[in-house]
Amino acid sequence: xxxxxxxxxxxxxxxxxxxxxxxxxxxxxxxxxxxxxxxxxxxxxxxxxxxxxxxxxxxxxxxxxxxxxxxxxxxxxxxxxxxxxxxxxxxxxxxxxxxxxxxxxxxxxxxxxxxxxxxxxxxxxxxxxxxxxxxxxxxxxxxxxxxxxxxxxxxxxxxxxxxxxxxxxxxxxxxxxxxxxxxxxxxxxxxxxxxxxxxxxxxxxxxxxxxxxxxxxxxxxxxxxxxxxxxxxxxxxxxxxxxxxxxxxxxxxxxxxxxxxxxxxxxxxxxxxxxxxxxxxxxxxxxxxxxxxxxxxxxxxxxxxxxxxx
Amino acid sequence: xxxxxxxxxxxxxxxxxxxxxxxxxxxxxxxxxxxxxxxxxxxxxxxxxxxxxxxxxxxxxxxxxxxxxxxxxxxxxxxxxxxxxxxxxxxxxxxxxxxxxxxxxxxxxxxxxxxxxxxxxxxxxxxxxxxxxxxxxxxxxxxxxxxxxxxxxxxxxxxxxxxxxxxxxxxxxxxxxxxxxxxxxxxxxxxxxxxxxxxxx
Numbered sequence: 001x002x003x004x005x006x007x008x009x010x011x012x013x014x015x016x017x018x019x020x021x022x023x024x025x026x027x028x029x030x031x032x033x034x035x036x037x038x039x040x041x042x043x044x045x046x047x048x049x050x051x052x053x054x055x056x057x058x059x060x061x062x063x064x065x066x067x068x069x070x071x072x073x074x075x076x077x078x079x080x081x082x083x084x085x086x087x088x089x090x091x092x093x094x095x096x097x098x099x100x101x102x103x104x105x106x107x108x109x110x111x112x113x114x115x116x117x118x119x120x121x122x123x124x125x126x127x128x129x130x131x132x133x134x135x136x137x138x139x140x141x142x143x144x145x146x147x148x149x150x151x152x153x154x155x156x157x158x159x160x161x162x163x164x165x166x167x168x169x170x171x172x173x174x175x176x177x178x179x180x181x182x183x184x185x186x187x188x189x190x191x192x193x194x195x196x197x198x199x200x201x202x203x204x205x206x207x208x209x210x211x212x213x214x215x216x217x218x219x220x221x222x223x224x225x226x227x228x229x230x231x232x233x234x235x236x237x238x239x240x241x242x243x244x245x246x247x248x249x250x251x252x253x254x255x256x257x258x259x260x261x262x263x264x265x266x267x268x269x270x271x272x273x274x275x276x277x278x279x280x281x282x283x284x285x286x287x288x289x290x291x292x293x294x295x296x297x298x299x300x301x302x303x304x305x306x307x308x309x310x
Numbered sequence: 311x312x313x314x315x316x317x318x319x320x321x322x323x324x325x326x327x328x329x330x331x332x333x334x335x336x337x338x339x340x341x342x343x344x345x346x347x348x349x350x351x352x353x354x355x356x357x358x359x360x361x362x363x364x365x366x367x368x369x370x371x372x373x374x375x376x377x378x379x380x381x382x383x384x385x386x387x388x389x390x391x392x393x394x395x396x397x398x399x400x401x402x403x404x405x406x407x408x409x410x411x412x413x414x415x416x417x418x419x420x421x422x423x424x425x426x427x428x429x430x431x432x433x434x435x436x437x438x439x440x441x442x443x444x445x446x447x448x449x450x451x452x453x454x455x456x457x458x459x460x461x462x463x464x465x466x467x468x469x470x471x472x473x474x475x476x477x478x479x480x481x482x483x484x485x486x487x488x489x490x491x492x493x494x495x496x497x498x499x500x501x502x503x504x505x506x507x508x509x510x511x
Contacts, residue, residue, distance in 0.1 A: 140428065
């Protein structure tokens with residue numbers, strides 16, 4: 001249930017006429033994705049494979065993070081024709097990425113009819129001070145976060161879903177783990193505070209007091225929390241779910257592996273039965289090569305994507 | 311015969327399971343997650359949540375739950391589907407994914423993603439038969455009911471906008487379904503109708 005910190009809901013009075021793009025509609029969309037896997041795809045064929053494997057949505061992008069990392073250069077919103085072809089190819093929701101702060105890319109994506117926009121650190125940021133004002137859009141946004149303060153600032157800007165950043169394109173799950181543990185730990189700490197301590201907590205989190213107070217009372221974010229960044233195996237997905245993720249984004253992990261269709265389906269099964277090691281063991285068999293991967297430690301600091309966003 | 315505190319399962323393969331569990335518990339039901347046939351067997355009633363219908367039916371097939379679900383509904387288990395859950399309970403689907411199966415039971419045809427994409431998702435006040443005041447109904451990439459057979463009772467139709475008149479809530483014997491999400495928000499009256507239906511089954 002959404003807590004009371006909700007600008008659009010606060011305005012609701014009985015017999016309000018039909019309304020689009022309210023917080024309830026935007027956050028509700030993310031609720032429907034819970035327990036599911038959202039897969040990065042770069043072609044209509046990959047989108048079909050993802051849908052057949054049981055994905056709850058696909059993320060349309062030009063290059064998966066592993067290739068963005070390998071090839072370098074400026075990474076931008078995908079070609080509208082490519083997004084159209086993916087929307088045509090599948091019946092499940094289609095998400096797409098806009099650069100951090102690039103509200104015009106977001107306007108284009110909304111006009112194309114994508115179902116969710118990821119304001120993503122995986123693309124090259126367009127604004128090193130401001131994120132997109134997401135309240136202005138009818139389409140909902142998901143944003144990455146490495147800690148609770150970052151998550152709350154994104155929610156304040158209108159994000160209707162949060163995901164851990166992890167370190168995309170590496171196949172190394174360690175940063176996603178760190179971000180989920182950090183967010184979970186900070187939520188638990190906030191939940192245990194007395195009300196007079198929340199003023200300082202809000203200052204430290206650099207987030208509005210009213211939102212901090214709501215989150216402290218609920219002990220959870222007012223929006224759905226997924227995990228992303230480096231998930232490559234069914235066991236990775238199961239671990240992230242046990243750490244409190246409500247669903248999983250898989251980027252390069254599927255289509256950079258030896259057998260995408262089977263790996264995709266295995267990760268879907270492990271996400272549903274994340275707390276049943278027998279199922280996770282069974283689906284982990286015979287998947288062939290996982291993506292090769294890069295250790296996050298070996299990536300020079302300036303090339304780490306998780307540090308983009310403020 | 312279900313007791314005053316019936317056990318109501320929520321199909322927990324994917325979707326907004328927690329919201330349904332919370333609504334059912336607030337109404338005094340013993341609400342449990344259902345992912346396995348043994349869990350299904352313990353239920354006096356079953357909720358099929360919102361989520362992605364293609365994902366849910368695929369997982370139900372893979373984990374040997376689809377036939378037990380069909381058997382249970384055929385045997386008269388009260389069931390309530392919201393959004394994706396309505397699709398799962400429908401006998402026929404328009405605009406499904408290729409080869410998309412359902413559990414079936416409701417004698418109707420449902421159109422998937424009928425209202426359009428997420429930017430077309432909306433909320434509105436909706437009068438539901440059996441409730442005095444309107445429900446603030448949240449429609450998210452929702453289906454609508456395209457056509458019903460005679461034994462299906464229509465509980466609500468869209469009231470304004472381009473889809474006015476479309477059927478969005480139905481009941482047929484022990485089965486109920488809504489296109490919208492009564493579990494999103496804090497109004498548990500539609501769940502109350504279902505819990506009453508389970509208690510009287």
